[in-house]
Amino acid sequence: MTRHIRHAAFFCALLLIALLVNATRLQVFEASGYDDNVANRRATFARYGQPRGDILVGREPVTGSHDTGEHLRYERTYANGPMYAPVTGYASQVYGTSLLEHTEDGVLSGTDPLLSPFPLGKGLARGRNPGGDVVTTLHRGAQEAAYEGLAGRKGAVAAIEPATGRILALVSAPSYDPSVLSGNGSSVTRSWKSLNGDADKPMLNRAVRKTYPPGSTFKVVTAAAALDSGVVQDLDEPTDSPDPYRLPGTRTSLTNESEGCEDVPLRKAFEWSCNTVFAKLGVRVGAKRMAATAAAFGFNKADLRIPFSVAESTFDPKVDRAQLALSSIGQYNTRATPLQMAMVAAAVANGGKVRSPYLVERTTRASGGTVSTAGSRPTRQAMHPSTSVRLKELMADAVREGTGTNAWIPGVTVGGKTGTAQHGLGNSGTPYAWFVSWAQGDRDLEPKVAVAVVVEDADADRGEISGGGDAAPIARAVMEAVLKSPSQDGS
Amino acid sequence: MTKAGTTGTTLVAADAPAPAVRLPRRRGIELSLIVVAVLLSVYGYCAVGLAKNGTVPPGAAGYGAGLGVLALVAHLAVRLRAPCADPLLLPIGVLLNGLGLVLIYRLDLETPGDHAAPAQLVWSTLGVALFIVVVLLLRDHRVLQRYSYVCVVAALALLTLPIFFPAVNGARIWIRIAGFSIQPGEFAKVLLAVFFAAYLAANRSALAYTGRRVLGIDRLQLPTGRVLGPIVAIWLLSVGVLILERDLGTSLLFFGLFVVLLYVATGRTGWIALGLLLAALGAVAVGQLEPHVHSRVEDWQHPFASIDAGQGPNQLAQSLFAFAAGGMFGTGLGLGHSILIGFAAKSDFILATAGEELGLAGLSAIFLLYGLLVERGYRAGLALRDPFGRLLAVGLASILALQVFVIAGGVTGLIPLTGMAMPFLAQGGSSVVTNWAMVALLIRVSDRSRSRLGVPKVEEADRTTAYDDRAEAAR
Numbered sequence: 001m002t003r004h005i006r007h008a009a010f011f012c013a014l015l016l017i018a019l020l021v022n023a024t025r026l027q028v029f030e031a032s033g034y035d036d037n038v039a040n041r042r043a044t045f046a047r048y049g050q051p052r053g054d055i056l057v058g059r060e061p062v063t064g065s066h067d068t069g070e071h072l073r074y075e076r077t078y079a080n081g082p083m084y085a086p087v088t089g090y091a092s093q094v095y096g097t098s099l100l101e102h103t104e105d106g107v108l109s110g111t112d113p114l115l116s117p118f119p120l121g122k123g124l125a126r127g128r129n130p131g132g133d134v135v136t137t138l139h140r141g142a143q144e145a146a147y148e149g150l151a152g153r154k155g156a157v158a159a160i161e162p163a164t165g166r167i168l169a170l171v172s173a174p175s176y177d178p179s180v181l182s183g184n185g186s187s188v189t190r191s192w193k194s195l196n197g198d199a200d201k202p203m204l205n206r207a208v209r210k211t212y213p214p215g216s217t218f219k220v221v222t223a224a225a226a227l228d229s230g231v232v233q234d235l236d237e238p239t240d241s242p243d244p245y246r247l248p249g250t251r252t253s254l255t256n257e258s259e260g261c262e263d264v265p266l267r268k269a270f271e272w273s274c275n276t277v278f279a280k281l282g283v284r285v286g287a288k289r290m291a292a293t294a295a296a297f298g299f300n301k302a303d304l305r306i307p308f309s310v311a312e313s314t315f316d317p318k319v320d321r322a323q324l325a326l327s328s329i330g331q332y333n334t335r336a337t338p339l340q341m342a343m344v345a346a347a348v349a350n351g352g353k354v355r356s357p358y359l360v361e362r363t364t365r366a367s368g369g370t371v372s373t374a375g376s377r378p379t380r381q382a383m384h385p386s387t388s389v390r391l392k393e394l395m396a397d398a399v400r401e402g403t404g405t406n407a408w409i410p411g412v413t414v415g416g417k418t419g420t421a422q423h424g425l426g427n428s429g430t431p432y433a434w435f436v437s438w439a440q441g442d443r444d445l446e447p448k449v450a451v452a453v454v455v456e457d458a459d460a461d462r463g464e465i466s467g468g469g470d471a472a473p474i475a476r477a478v479m480e481a482v483l484k485s486p487s488q489d490g491s
Numbered sequence: 492m493t494k495a496g497t498t499g500t501t502l503v504a505a506d507a508p509a510p511a512v513r514l515p516r517r518r519g520i521e522l523s524l525i526v527v528a529v530l531l532s533v534y535g536y537c538a539v540g541l542a543k544n545g546t547v548p549p550g551a552a553g554y555g556a557g558l559g560v561l562a563l564v565a566h567l568a569v570r571l572r573a574p575c576a577d578p579l580l581l582p583i584g585v586l587l588n589g590l591g592l593v594l595i596y597r598l599d600l601e602t603p604g605d606h607a608a609p610a611q612l613v614w615s616t617l618g619v620a621l622f623i624v625v626v627l628l629l630r631d632h633r634v635l636q637r638y639s640y641v642c643v644v645a646a647l648a649l650l651t652l653p654i655f656f657p658a659v660n661g662a663r664i665w666i667r668i669a670g671f672s673i674q675p676g677e678f679a680k681v682l683l684a685v686f687f688a689a690y691l692a693a694n695r696s697a698l699a700y701t702g703r704r705v706l707g708i709d710r711l712q713l714p715t716g717r718v719l720g721p722i723v724a725i726w727l728l729s730v731g732v733l734i735l736e737r738d739l740g741t742s743l744l745f746f747g748l749f750v751v752l753l754y755v756a757t758g759r760t761g762w763i764a765l766g767l768l769l770a771a772l773g774a775v776a777v778g779q780l781e782p783h784v785h786s787r788v789e790d791w792q793h794p795f796a797s798i799d800a801g802q803g804p805n806q807l808a809q810s811l812f813a814f815a816a817g818g819m820f821g822t823g824l825g826l827g828h829s830i831l832i833g834f835a836a837k838s839d840f841i842l843a844t845a846g847e848e849l850g851l852a853g854l855s856a857i858f859l860l861y862g863l864l865v866e867r868g869y870r871a872g873l874a875l876r877d878p879f880g881r882l883l884a885v886g887l888a889s890i891l892a893l894q895v896f897v898i899a900g901g902v903t904g905l906i907p908l909t910g911m912a913m914p915f916l917a918q919g920g921s922s923v924v925t926n927w928a929m930v931a932l933l934i935r936v937s938d939r940s941r942s943r944l945g946v947p948k949v950e951e952a953d954r955t956t957a958y959d960d961r962a963e964a965a966r
Contacts, residue, residue: 001755001756001758001878001881002873003758004754004755004758005755005869005872005873005881005885006873007754007755008751008754008755008869008885008889009865009866009869009888011751012862012865012866012869012888012889012892013862015892015893015895015896016858016859016861016862016865016892016896018896018900018905019858019895019896019899019900019903019905020855020858022900022903022904022905023814023846023851023854023855023858023903024851026811026814026815026903026904027814027815027817027818027819027846027850027851027854028818028819028851030815031814031815031816031818032815033815034811034812034814034815034816035812035815035816037795037798037804037808037812038798039795039798039803039804039808039812040804040812040815040816041828041831042812042816042828045828071828
């Protein structure tokens with residue numbers, strides 16, 4: 001009997017070993033597969049089990065976290081949600097993340113391995129690190145000025161620091177409060193549906209995700225191409241341009257808003273925004289060189305990230321001469337995001353160099369230590385430096401005595417260009433009012449800010465829509481806000 | 492008889508040179524281990540409170556004191572009436588029961604409508620009380636042999652009772668009276684173990700050495716129907732009733748218990764072969780006929796089928812997720828999400844909480860505690876002389892081993908899931924009370940075996956023939 005008891009005991013030992021081996025298989029070797037299963041809610045619980053890091057403007061967070069005490073514990077909150085929505089995006093427990101909340105999610109949610117004090121010790125500790133913060137390049141005053149300037153209207157504002165490419169303001173109107181999407185209740189679903197169904201598209205980031213015909217503001221690019229290519233050598237030499245200008249190969253005549261554009265020199269044509277002069281200049285420069293200059297400013301590039309992606313601005317190089325004439329005054333297939341037009345103004349202000357724009361100054365650990373910084377950004381020469389000097393002159397003249405006088409700030413050098421872009425079938429849509437500009441205080445060594453403003457105001461009387469009337473005052477407010485405050489690096 | 496004879500001789504050889512000195516009784520060790528077990532449980536209780544609410548639970552002191560007093564009284568009973576008993580059995584029971592209370596309390600915190608820990612504490616108290624009663628009143632386990640037929644009648648009665656009560660979650664294994672629910676199958680397993688041990692001890696010679704040869708081969712010898720008949724009938728009856736009640740876990744347990752005891756009693760490998768064959772046939776038949784079983788097997792083979800079908804994870808999938816989430820060292824008590832498993836999280840699936848929050852390290856420790864308990868049971872059986880005692884110890888230890896394997900194998904996806912209670916850990920009154928009774932019996936048996944080891948009695952040492960076994964059994 002003893003022998004058989006031993007056999008039975010041995011059998012029980014085998015059962016125990018089977019359990020131990022199976023548990024090891026399950027908990028060690030196959031665990032990650034189970035952890036990653038879509039139906040396993042633990043990853044979601046872990047994600048919302050700790051407060052999310054914050055997005056900062058200056059030193060102030062514009063986001064927060066609210067402890068709900070539920071399984072998905074922390075919900076995102078937003079201070080001034082609608083004003084910063086085009087930058088922060090939303091962080092929803094149901095609908096995921098967008099914009100900075102999306103691109104910086106690793107840092108904010110604490111999963112970025114760089115947040116760990118011991119990046120190599122990850123295997124041992126299964127817990128995640130506390131969420132880190134994202135410090136933006138935004139200028140609070142500029143953002144507020146842009147948001148208030150657009151209040152009640154549809155449009156967008158983008159402002160850049162020309163020397164660095166730091167984005168100082170990014171506003172889209174109408175906007176929405178991302179906090180209504182934070183949680184997971186039925187109200188979130190309702191908000192999502194109504195926001196997506198809204199005809200005004202409040203969740204569309206017009207500053208970077210929508211392209212508009214740039215209209216006359218594109219004349220800055222055309223002028224740069226004409227000067228760089230030598231088509232125009234003297235700003236004050238009369239150009240051989242008829243008024244009206246018949247588009248080459250067609251019977252269509254192009255006219256001007258203002259009188260006396262016939263044969264005017266480039267300086268006057270820029271000041272008064274003469275369509276005929278710039279259409280003919282574009283044809284004389286040629287599609288190839290026009291496209292090359294536009295590309296140097298950043299057009300036709302689909303991969304721009306700030307760090308979220310920016311819609312591609314386009315200048316169509318495959319056009320006939322009539323189309324080229326229209327393209328050169330910012331119509332036909334030419335389209336640009338407000339951010340792209342701010343880059344155009346910034347290039348002029350920055351000696352012809354385009355700095356790749358960016359929105360994240362640095363990321364930090366919850367304890368404050370720096371995880372990463374923006375670092376040096378790529379630079380591209382959009383035009384010859386001497387061309388930029390002459391363009392600055394042209395833009396400054398346009399503000400001093402041309403169409404852009406509404407942007408004039410006493411004691412400051414302001415350069416600008418208005419635009420009124422027609423769109424829709426047969427130009428039936430309400431025109432878009434544009435204004436691009438830069439400003440340099442008297443004591444500044446270089447321009448401090450470049451702005452692009454677009455107002456797509458559906459309610460205004462068609463005749464009153466003009467870059468100078470609607471868009472320039474907003475640009476002025478933004479520029480004043482930046483110039484007023486002392487140099488602030490990340491403050 | 493040669494086999495039994497040899498066994499006897501080796502025992503004598505081991506016993507004969509032993510001097511008549513007292514073997515260390517190790518009661519002090521038992522006491523220190525109990526203190527450790529109680530402290531570990533209180534520590535776990537505090538850890539849960541700190542993790543969930545940030546404070547030590549207000550009842551920590553009371554809980555610790557209650558558990559400590561219970562364990563201390565049980566220890567005193569052992570000291571008084573079973574001074575030579577194995578010092579590991581009681582502390583392991585206290586630790587597993589204490590840990591079970593911690594886990595149930597921890598799961599209670601996430602189910603505001605359903606608090607099971609207080610009831611479990613009451614049942615544990617009853618269980619320890621039964622333990623004390625058994626240790627105090629049952630002076631010699633051999634007394635039970637006389638009541639073997641009472642035991643089997645009681646077992647069958649208990650097994651049949653739930654048929655008259657409504658089914659719960661697809662199984663008719665509960666009796667509900669005045670808000671209390673009792674699972675009679677739990678008690679029946681101890682009674683049946685007593686009966687099997689007594690019957691096999693009394694008839695093992697007849698089972699092993701008489702009967703017709705099949706095909707003229709010695710190894711294939713069937714015992715006579717007169718001897719084999721009654722026990723097979725009872726076994727079939729109990730398993731049949733359980734299948735009717737859809738209590739698959741317990742029927743599997745009874746089946747395994749019967750085969751193990753038959754093998755140990757007769758020493759014939761044929762029983763194992765026959766047992767495996769019958770098990771296979773039965774499994775196929777039940778699997779085909781019973782949709783309930785069929786779906787369990789399907790779940791086992793494809794635990795994520797319901798996810799692929801868009802219905803979300805089923806209980807087994809949630810259980811596997813929980814174990815995986817625990818990893819090597821676990822999330823820590825109170826910090827896991829095994830509550831996602833759903834309604835059986837505190838009973839059938841409580842091991843998943845242990846796996847998630849204590850990790851592979853903690854889970855292995857729990858398995859090893861069970862393994863140690865089983866091993867001590869087998870050791871007590873080996874050291875005994877009387878066949879009834881040996882079979883009883885082996886039977887009780889095997890019940891524990893099989894039950895732990897079936898439930899743990901089920902929730903970790905090793906074998907198809909059958910609803911059973913993890914001994915001591917799981918929520919369930921009948922289970923806790925029964926397990927304490929089993930530990931009491933093991934204490935009694937081990938006391939007997941260890942005292943005989945230490946103080947060999949001449950007359951017993953002399954009568955070490957196979958006939959002696961039968962004489963003892965007949966007594």
